[in-house]
Amino acid sequence: xxxxxxxxxxxxxxxxxxxxxxxxxxxxxxxxxxxxxxxxxxxxxxxxxxxxxxxxxxxxxxxxxxxxxxxxxxxxxxxxxxxxxxxxxxxxxxxxxxxxxxxxxxxxxxxxxxxxxxxxxxxxxxxxxxxxxxxxxxxxxxxxxxxxxxxxxxxxxxxxxxxxxxxxxxxxxxxxxxxxxxxxxxx
Numbered sequence: 001x002x003x004x005x006x007x008x009x010x011x012x013x014x015x016x017x018x019x020x021x022x023x024x025x026x027x028x029x030x031x032x033x034x035x036x037x038x039x040x041x042x043x044x045x046x047x048x049x050x051x052x053x054x055x056x057x058x059x060x061x062x063x064x065x066x067x068x069x070x071x072x073x074x075x076x077x078x079x080x081x082x083x084x085x086x087x088x089x090x091x092x093x094x095x096x097x098x099x100x101x102x103x104x105x106x107x108x109x110x111x112x113x114x115x116x117x118x119x120x121x122x123x124x125x126x127x128x129x130x131x132x133x134x135x136x137x138x139x140x141x142x143x144x145x146x147x148x149x150x151x152x153x154x155x156x157x158x159x160x161x162x163x164x165x166x167x168x169x170x171x172x173x174x175x176x177x178x179x180x181x182x183x184x185x186x187x
Contacts, residue, residue, distance in 0.1 A: 028049055031047055062104030092144055118176070
């Protein structure tokens with residue numbers, strides 16, 4: 001292949017990466033608007049983060065998640081309930097949104113340094129979700145205590161984590177199944 005052909009191939013690859021990243025960020029946004037009404041409402045946001053990481057890989061998936069967070073930070077209504085703005089990120093639950101970035105980073109590290117088997121990918125998602133929960137819970141406690149007073153860790157876990165564990169694991173399982181079905185099309 002000539003050097004001009006190699007440059008064109010690299011440029012096409014970069015353009016394709018940007019397109020995938022944009023589609024991934026859009027998918028997370030759309031899924032954050034889909035709410036399942038229960039006693040504690042659930043969105044499909046975490047499902048989309050898992051799916052984007054599984055389909056696009058750690059680097060592109062994490063960048064797509066970062067683009068999603070940045071879009072929301074500047075006011076584009078991409079967060080749950082068609083909200084956006086830096087106030088959402090600095091609010092009680094903003095740490096969980098920022099925590100998606102940790103999920104992506106952990107996934108990227110695991111898939112870069114270990115065999116890219118389905119088991120490794122799922123382990124990376126589970127660990128990333130746990131770190132997202134930990135970061136989001138610490139953030140929630142800090143913001144909540146500044147505005148409303150003392151609150152115990154178990155109380156916050158009861159509000160923000162325990163009700164979401166099983167639904168998030170089900171979303172993860174669904175993302176694994178869906179990604180397996182369509183990853184051949186993406187590659």
